[in-house]
Amino acid sequence: MRIVVVGSTPLSGQLACALAASGDSVTVVRPDGGDLELASADVRVVTGDPLLVLEAAGSRRADVVVACTGSDADNLVVSLLAKRHFKVPRVLAQVNEADHAWLFEESWGVDEAVSVASLLVAAVKRAVVATSSSDPAGGGAPPGSGQQASAGAGE
Amino acid sequence: MHVVIVGCGRTGVQLANRLCADGDVVSSIDGDAAAAKTLPHQLRERFVEGSGMSRAILERAGISEADALVTLTADDCVNAVIARVAREAYRVPQVIARRFDPARAFLYHELGITAVSSVQATVNRVAQLLHHKRLEPHLSFGNGETVIVRSSVPDYLAGRPVSVLNVPGEIQVVELTRAGHSTIPEPSSVLAEHDVASFVVASQSLGRLRSFLGGKWS
Numbered sequence: 001m002r003i004v005v006v007g008s009t010p011l012s013g014q015l016a017c018a019l020a021a022s023g024d025s026v027t028v029v030r031p032d033g034g035d036l037e038l039a040s041a042d043v044r045v046v047t048g049d050p051l052l053v054l055e056a057a058g059s060r061r062a063d064v065v066v067a068c069t070g071s072d073a074d075n076l077v078v079s080l081l082a083k084r085h086f087k088v089p090r091v092l093a094q095v096n097e098a099d100h101a102w103l104f105e106e107s108w109g110v111d112e113a114v115s116v117a118s119l120l121v122a123a124v125k126r127a128v129v130a131t132s133s134s135d136p137a138g139g140g141a142p143p144g145s146g147q148q149a150s151a152g153a154g155e
Numbered sequence: 156m157h158v159v160i161v162g163c164g165r166t167g168v169q170l171a172n173r174l175c176a177d178g179d180v181v182s183s184i185d186g187d188a189a190a191a192k193t194l195p196h197q198l199r200e201r202f203v204e205g206s207g208m209s210r211a212i213l214e215r216a217g218i219s220e221a222d223a224l225v226t227l228t229a230d231d232c233v234n235a236v237i238a239r240v241a242r243e244a245y246r247v248p249q250v251i252a253r254r255f256d257p258a259r260a261f262l263y264h265e266l267g268i269t270a271v272s273s274v275q276a277t278v279n280r281v282a283q284l285l286h287h288k289r290l291e292p293h294l295s296f297g298n299g300e301t302v303i304v305r306s307s308v309p310d311y312l313a314g315r316p317v318s319v320l321n322v323p324g325e326i327q328v329v330e331l332t333r334a335g336h337s338t339i340p341e342p343s344s345v346l347a348e349h350d351v352a353s354f355v356v357a358s359q360s361l362g363r364l365r366s367f368l369g370g371k372w373s
Contacts, residue, residue, distance in 0.1 A: 049256075051232075051259055051262060052258060071230070071232065072208060072236075073208065073232035076236050097206065099205075099206055099208070099209035099212070100208045103208060103240065107243065
């Protein structure tokens with residue numbers, strides 16, 4: 001799969017490397033030319049204003065674009081351009097501020113909103129359920145089953 | 156008119172003051188509570204601290220009933236997002252955004268958002284002042300892409316039709332004053348000595364108009 005990751009946070013770097021390691025063709029768009037440390041040589045890096053270099057990064061042929069900068073506004077605009085201009089089939093965007101989660105939906109080209117905070121919340125909730133239901137012998141469902149971490153835009 | 160202003164920097168505060176003096180009701184939003192201190196007293200109670208991309212904050216500022224929203228933050232993407240939300244989610248009748256990076260002009264274009272750029276306005280104005288000081292604009296439109304200038308008609312054009320001065324898309328004579336009497340000329344109207352003409356000119360064609368003047372215009 002061809003994947004374009006937009007962002008220069010440590011998270012976007014790790015994401016790009018992990019995807020490249022699993023055999024995907026990954027390009028990272030690094031907005032500010034900051035020091036994005038990449039542990040993988042297989043990741044192509046394009047530096048520049050994401051609004052202007054999305055095409056050079058190969059968005060037109062990408063299967064997935066992940067907008068994961070630290071700015072929600074940038075993530076929304078990148079998602080919109082990816083979807084509208086480059087017809088990217090699958091657009092994922094990171095939500096940084098819970099207050100902005102309501103914007104991360106179809107009208108901005110976002111197919112899936114990912115909030116690290118709500119992933120954590122879901123994980124903690126699963127952990128709590130797992131610990132409280134582990135003492136009775138009634139072999140309950142394994143932790144996390146049937147409960148996909150709803151990465152959605154929250155409420 | 157109820158106007159919501161997002162971003163209480165120098166421009167935001169000045170605009171709020173101006174609109175308030177014109178009798179408008181102004182609500183302002185800024186992420187920094189200290190920004191409220193720069194607002195005049197009567198505007199402070201309608202100040203909302205928070206993100207202009209938050210639904211709760213926008214609604215507390217009264218976006219649902221607003222007649223206009225102006226977004227003036229220092230981030231083009233933030234301005235674009237807020238402007239589009241105001242127009243499409245809240246149907247605010249008039250939405251204006253401030254544009255910073257000229258390279259990102261296409262973004263506002265793409266979203267159909269009216270954008271004003273102080274960079275562009277300054278560049279146009281300075282270029283005008285430097286190169287065309289004899290063609291002082293009377294009015295300028297948009298970010299100064301189009302202006303109205305007024306000048307006397309050079310003697311060598313007396314007896315020629317107005318149409319010799321018109322260049323489609325660049326220069327258009329829109330008014331002619333003769334002996335104190337102003338008319339809207341036809342292309343076939345004949346120019347006379349001492350006529351004063353008003354032109355609508357594309358900024359980048361001011362040089363061309365000046366060369367029509369041949370140094371004989373004043």
